Amino acid sequence: MEKIIDESIQGQPLALDQNKENKRKLFIESYGCQMNFSDSEIVASILAKEGFNTTQHLEDADLVLVNTCSIREKAEQTVRKRLEKYNAVKRINPGMKVGVLGCMAERLKSKFLEEEKIVDLVVGPDAYKDLPNLIEEVDAGRNAVNVVLSKEETYGDIAPVRLQSNGVSAFVSITRGCDNMCTFCVVPFTRGRERSRDPQSILTEIDDLVSRNFKEITLLGQNVDSYLWYGGGLKKDFQKASDFQKATAVNFAKLLDMTAQRHPKLRIRFSTSNPQDMTLDVIEIMAKHKNICKHIHLPIQSGSDRILKEMNRLHTRQEYMDLIDNIKQIIPDCAITQDMIIGFPTETEEDHQDTLSLLEYVKYEHGYMYAYSERPGTLAERKLEDDVPEDVKKRRLAEVIALQRTHCAYRHQSYIGQTFEVLIEKESKKSDQHWSGRTTKNIVAIFPKGKYQIGDFVMVRIDECTSATLLGEAIGYSDNN
Template identity: 75%
Template sequence: MEKTIEENKQGESLVLEQKKENTKKLFIESYGCAMNFSDSEVVASILSENGFNTTQILEEADLVLVNTCSIRDKAEQTIRKRLEKYNAVKRINPKMKVGVLGCMAERLKSQFLEEEKIVDLVVGPDAYKDLPNLLAEVESGNDAINVILSKDETYGDISPVRLNSNGITALVSITRGCDNMCTFCVVPFTRGRERSREPQSIMTEITNLWNQGYREITLLGQNVDSYLWYGGGLKKDFEKASDMQKATAVNFDNLLEMVATTFPKMRVRFSTSNPQDMHESVLHIIAKYPNICKHIHLPVQSGSDRILKEMNRLHTRAEYFDLITKIRTIIPDCSISQDMIAGFPTETEEDHQDTLSLMEFVKYNFGYMYSYSERPGTLAGRKMEDDVPEETKARRLQEIVDLQQKHSWFRSEEFIGKTVEVLIEKTSKKSKEQFSGRNSQSITVVFPREDYKIGEFVNVKINSCTSGTLIGEVVGYSDMN
């Protein structure tokens, strides 16, 4: 639930440059958060070196992989339907092999392989390098499984193939796993304990992206603010590190500044942040460098201290308010977005009103809002009764969504009359005569394309808006070109 799930990307099938020597076809589909889409690029890179070209035609595939998400029940139901579709095609093309990757693979390994017999291989998030061996097992007529969670795998040595990329923006994974045992979340069980990627491999990947013409990167992790590299190993073992390791450790502040200063003409975003790990020092780094985007995704989940405690969130309402005040003071033009859960077990009407009052205090720019769905394997799933009626959850969620819509309008209207810097990312969905991009605050901006090009930074004067889009006209190039 910590992870931003972009609904328009769900089920995207991915394709990359074809190698003449590769003779087999891979169809790979991704669901869930940005981390899953990033992982699919790692998988495609590994399989590209092992004889596979990607295809977007399911029927011609030798291997079909679905990268899965366990964060919400809806995602799991969608993936089950996709597996039914794959198996229908497989009956026509029996040579086709079907595999499940990612979080759902870890959680439902025996069910998929042994009980339901709907897949040939199951591969957890830390086992992608083992794919060639697992495929050899499948070719020999055996089921194949590797869902072992690693203490040190970060895929820092794999150069991801950018799938379906616009060539302008890219995801760069910096951490894997999570140590925050939120009671509603499966991530620590499906992705393992938190470990950070070696900084030099991160810098090398960004250098390669810059040389290929990319203009913006997003540093990605379940909890980026707790990034900590001290020579390898789990974050929780840092206290056992040597004095030299501790003295030379790289934290998120250091990494963010390193990226911003090394690539001053490249935009830097990051996601996701966790309130208890976002320190004031990071805010000063964001404020200091113009190429670090002024947007923080700061999941809160609930405005009620009692519910936050039930969720095992390691922050209180007051601490969250203090952090918001610091952000507004140090980075006045920063946008803030949220994740929110309606109807967590035992949530009362008073708890719900606490959430609405917190939203009134922050007035988020946008958010990702869900009603609670019990996830098997989580502490809430094991120990708490899902006791809020579905109709109550739906009504509370709608009230949260309606309030967010009101605040999104309010925040969008603040931009009218201002000039913002925009990275041109694509042609607008509604008109080929318009370009679309995002400003530093991660708000979509639409404007007439004129003679500008995708990948350029322009200054756009905002004339009008909707709740989620700013509309304006270019007044010239920005200093970032």
């Protein structure tokens, strides 16, 4: 499973409109990937019906929840520090209850509850509907835990409150779990096997967003290309489905096509793809519809066939490059971004050079690159020795980052003089006189505000660039308004 972790939003306390009827206060923070932030919206929606309003003040809270991630060591360390902070406040406010949600909750349930006694409540990713019962247990003075993984739960019947939203773009979860047993990843063990939401529930949620004037959605899943609805059930059981179920099944390409046709002015993105599951029909649907953004996040993790095999990635370097070639042929202007793990166990200098040469071949628009850190509970932790020295990891990572920055600059400089449609999302961080928005390629563009407003689609001529941002001038509205 691939994860894009946006460092700028880690640990933000979530807030939504207050219901005067609700008397209890919920403080909820999220760490990790966008799936965790999406899950926090589901949790807040469930608890709003149980009498909780969100607060951004920890000291005022009756219930404090932290939604956790196990994908990177840094996230775990941060969550532990936050739990120490919560418990310091709890000593002043003993009525406050503390709970851990998500991936880390499942893995460390006994440690948190019994050994360290730092939380009252532990809830796994498939158990959020059980929160009302679990909170009753906690209110009665008992610890509460539910980390049972489900074969059916997709939360398709819960309309998430849009806690993280700017009112312009929103995430719509379409799958849960993952069947890809990558040796570096704990997600199949913390989020369970892969299952997909009923497409009608997805389209209903999108209809609601459009009616509320949202302009962009991102279809979200651990592995969106694996989406497969055949009436419910695990993806791995599809072979047991009836002939009718197989004939009427909806795969990701079909879902993408249905969504784009239904709302032709709605911008559509998706994340995250796995190279072994991305098919040509998805790329062809992207090319067919103007409103599907021309950006694919396509993690490779390593450019070495030998390391890909150690990682249990079910594709080769050549297969990945063939997929890149097909994308470029069918959608010549498509932006491609990557995830890369540097210093995976047994990685040699030759393997590292293979990664650098793959970077040169693709020249990615952007990348998320990390030094390997052993994650408890993964196959790699059980079977492979973390044998690449830290100084070697750091040096190789620095080389990969430097090359990626060169490619970012190369790509961005090629856009100077071009005009792109930009969806205005917010005010620029550096200037209250400028808007910030993204192009179809998922690149941030900054330009003077002029007469335009948040939510407008604007044509922006690019005059300058940095390695991360395009700078330009709005020349008029696009025909998508």
